[in-house]
Amino acid sequence: MTQEPFETSENARRDRREHGGAPQSPDDDELARRTEEERVAAGVDDYDPDEVPPATDDPVPTDVRDTDEYQEAEAERRREESEGEIYPITDRHPFPPSHYDRS
Template structure:
């Protein structure tokens, strides 16, 4: 007797990236990047214009450092129990 049963992977696809049961647990990053580039080109935007998360983090960190250096953003090293319970406000109460 010959057994003709397929494995679950053959029937349902890759469980991590396949679409056998709803959304995949992990999207295919390469396919998402390719589709994003295609859609950006179709919209007339540069395909490589989106900065990486690391670049966005460094830009945000540089802005916070700039604000601290100019006094726009207060900083301090006092423990929480020694700080005011609420941030200062520009409104008179």
């Protein structure tokens, strides 16, 4: 005897208020659930998407300025600018610095 992953129509309880034939309004949600179970059991689908737990990873920051890497780079840029290592491109300084003093 094979084990069914869900109730078969022989074992399913029927609403006694309905006639013995097909129900007047079939339960579409139940049909979709059973169909997905059958697809997984037959190997057509790898898993049931409704049974997948929610993701637990931390959300990805939407603004790059909120990351630690950006904050560190910005602090380094401000330090280099305050010490005169970098400067804006102007008529007086038409080219970027050719070297940076890292001592």
